[in-house]
Amino acid sequence: MFIDTHCHLDDPKLKDDLIAVVNEFKACGVGRVINIGCDVKSSELVKEQAEQFEEVYFAAGLHPMDIKDLEISAIYDIKGLLDHEKCVAVGEIGLDYYWDKSYSDKQKEFFVAQLELACAAGLPVNLHIRDAMGDACKILRENRDKLRYGGIMHCYSGSIESAKELMKLGLYISFGGSLTFKNARNIKEVAAAVPREYILTETDSPFLAPEPFRGTVNAPKRIPVIAEKLAEIRGEDIGEVETYVYENAKRLFSKLK
């Protein structure tokens, strides 16, 4: 079966029609999706959605863009969700300097605190890193003892060199719709070079719909389009990609059934 390791079913574009969204992805062979929280409220909502559907699991975490006005004690609200039987990761967490770099120290503080949280809970992390790869790699290197349960680099768009460094830290590289974009030569080179043991697939729904659906509301049903692109770039069969990506996900997310 196919798996979507990063989607946001709590988004207004998807949540009001969730039964249809789930039925559609199941019909496309997508058997498991991981619904990702960005703040306390969305982490609680993705948990509730995971309780409604066998195919849906979730991650709880505080996104770097959502922590600007928070106290560090907010991480205790996330901690309370991690023991849930369907909570498979802490995320999305990380650094994002693209829109606003003015509180980068605070981003780093929340990032490290949530790496600790994940390690203590025995969970992998789902990482969102944008325009901050240097700082992120430094923090990950310094905290490699907290990466004991692994992690995912979500929607990877960095260089091959950074990918190698991340894999050395035991992190998986996740590919999404941007792999299908015409100007995405860099990501395609990375996708061709990464060993299959480190590859995962995601949609980041409702964002980043793959070609030829670019600009529409994305949903987990588009995972086969991304797997097909991976297969084409790597000279593999789509069935092969489907099988090894799911094996990788099972290895990383120990609660996945």
Ligand code: NI
């Ligand atoms: Ni996301």
